[in-house]
Amino acid sequence: MTTEKTILDYDTVALDDTDSALVIIDQTKLPGKIELLRLHTAEEIWNAIYLLQVRGAPAIGVAAGFGIYLLAKQIDTTDFLIFYEEFSRAKQYLDSSRPTAVNLSWALNRMEQVVLAHKNEPIPTIKQLLKETAIRIQEEDIDICRRIGEHGLSLVKPGDGILTHCNAGKLATSRYGTATAPIYLGHERGYEFHVYADETRPLLQGARLTAFELQSAGIDVTLICDNMSAMVMKQGKVNAVFVGCDRVAANGDAANKIGTSVVATVAKHYGVPFYVCAPTSTIDWNTPTGADIMIEERKPSEVTDMWYEKRMAPEGVKVYNPAFDVTDAELISGIVTEYGVARAPFTESLKKIKLLKENEENGR
Numbered sequence: 280m281t282t283e284k285t286i287l288d289y290d291t292v293a294l295d296d297t298d299s300a301l302v303i304i305d306q307t308k309l310p311g312k313i314e315l316l317r318l319h320t321a322e323e324i325w326n327a328i329y330l331l332q333v334r335g336a337p338a339i340g341v342a343a344g345f346g347i348y349l350l351a352k353q354i355d356t357t358d359f360l361i362f363y364e365e366f367s368r369a370k371q372y373l374d375s376s377r378p379t380a381v382n383l384s385w386a387l388n389r390m391e392q393v394v395l396a397h398k399n400e401p402i403p404t405i406k407q408l409l410k411e412t413a414i415r416i417q418e419e420d421i422d423i424c425r426r427i428g429e430h431g432l433s434l435v436k437p438g439d440g441i442l443t444h445c446n447a448g449k450l451a452t453s454r455y456g457t458a459t460a461p462i463y464l465g466h467e468r469g470y471e472f473h474v475y476a477d478e479t480r481p482l483l484q485g486a487r488l489t490a491f492e493l494q495s496a497g498i499d500v501t502l503i504c505d506n507m508s509a510m511v512m513k514q515g516k517v518n519a520v521f522v523g524c525d526r527v528a529a530n531g532d533a534a535n536k537i538g539t540s541v542v543a544t545v546a547k548h549y550g551v552p553f554y555v556c557a558p559t560s561t562i563d564w565n566t567p568t569g570a571d572i573m574i575e576e577r578k579p580s581e582v583t584d585m586w587y588e589k590r591m592a593p594e595g596v597k598v599y600n601p602a603f604d605v606t607d608a609e610l611i612s613g614i615v616t617e618y619g620v621a622r623a624p625f626t627e628s629l630k631k632i633k634l635l636k637e638n639e640e641n642g643r
């Protein structure tokens with residue numbers, strides 16, 4: 280008997296080293312069509328990140344790791360200084376594709392550290408180490424998401440209603456997702472959650488991606504418009520909110536997809552716990568508060584034209600299209616990391632998380 284492949288059977292991001300290609304699912308085509316893209320050049324990789332063909336903070340980090348390895352592989356020199364100069368140029372270029380998700384620069388910096396730490400080695404050895412590190416970033420992502428899932432699962436009970444915003448799912452990571460990890464793990468264990476997926480205007484990641492992947496997994500998911508979260512919370516249908524994030528500041532303020540802070544405010548009003556799921560690669564201890572996070576602004580046509588048969592707003596109208604907003608730490612019940620759940624005061628609890636991470640890394 281052959282079972283049909285679903286979106287869950289495809290890698291969000293993969294390396295095909297034989298063809299020197301970064302392979303991604305083109306997420307702009309979902310849910311209508313599952314199409315794989317093979318990216319070879321710096322421009323192709325930059326565009327794929329910028330256009331959200333690959334998106335979601337951890338997946339962007341994994342793509343950047345494989346991407347910079349492939350670009351480094353193309354550098355044809357035996358001279359370290361020339362190699363490093365070209366590597367740095369490629370790194371800077373990829374880093375400029377999107378500004379908010381810190382995982383992009385986190386992954387690129389980690390790859391750069393490999394180069395610097397082995398500057399006395401032959402270039403082929405450095406290239407091999409870059410490949411191994413990029414693969415490790417992806418493997419760690421799977422493990423980290425699973426750990427986030429376990430900690431998140433301890434915060435809910437069978438039969439609960441869970442609301443999520445945007446897509447912090449498998450399509451935003453290598454497996455499980457962050458905000459969806461407790462949902463997937465719970466599903467494996469028969470928890471029978473009822474999930475509400477916000478559609479997430481203007482790019483509809485909730486409708487196109489979260490509803491699609493959860494439905495494909497056989498999870499009970501109901502799609503709602505962004506402006507319906509207060510309604511379902513007031514009706515008592517939501518026991519917890521899980522969202523992902525793109526950057527957590529040292530004080531616990533968290534940037535995530537536009538509209539997240541509206542959900543957090545409504546959740547506080549109705550007494551529903553609001554959890555931000557974040558691998559430590561998304562925590563930026565060098566950014567003191569949410570006010571210091573750069574928020575990406577995108578094209579007006581995403582609001583006025585995209586998804587409509589005909590433009591639906593008056594020609595010439597002013598449009599403001601920030602892609603993310605910052606949820607104030609005081610609205611967050613907990614930040615679910617791979618090392619456990621950080622609670623207020625976050626400045627202190629996130630420092631403890633950092634220590635746990637350093638201890639684990641030093642013990643390796």
Ligand code: MRU
Nearest residue numbers: 334335336447451457523524536
């Ligand atoms: O613009 P996107 O689709 O890349 O935004 C994605 C989000 O905001 C996600 O919630 C976040 O990156 C976390 S993904 C685990």
